[in-house]
Amino acid sequence: MAENIKILISEEDVDRRIEELGRQISEDYAGKQVHLICILKGGVFFMCELAKRISIPVSLDFMSVGSYGDGTASSGIVKIAKDLDEALEGKEVIVVEDIIDSGRTLYYLLDVLKKRGPKSMKLCTLLDKPERRQKDVKVDYVGFEIPDEFVVGYGLDYAQRYRNLPYIGVVEGIE
């Protein structure tokens, strides 16, 4: 495989933006504790960096989801492969995602999580591709809006690779 990665958002720009988001969340929730929910695997790099920049008390939990079907056309039905360890009741929850694309995954997931009785629930995503949206999902914190291109790095993969890149790049040379 001879893919080439073109840098879309540099490591410095990603880090600076995450610092801003951390500061904003710390201000918005001043005097409270936030419960961050990481959507695995893509959200993990972003969540760790974001959590480090939040100055109020933080707790963490992890969840892994996948779509049913062959994965080419998302059915909109999401299967929970690994559920949260802790209850959400009374917590100030922020769901942390790598990217919102069609919005199907989060549309379903937020509905499921809301029923668990959090005190509040917001959505924070590193990247947003608004052009691709099929389901109306309200995003509260966005790192960057990006055009409709397939990106990797900072948790995002192409066939499970490139998650560890410290910047956001576009894979060139895929069909």
Ligand code: IMP
């Ligand atoms: P959706 O919003 O339900 O369409 O799905 C979003 C999920 O699709 C993300 O959590 C990613 O796992 C994956 N995804 C969408 N766009 C990209 C991309 O550009 N690169 C890598 N993964 C992507």
Ligand code: MG
């Ligand atoms: Mg994902």
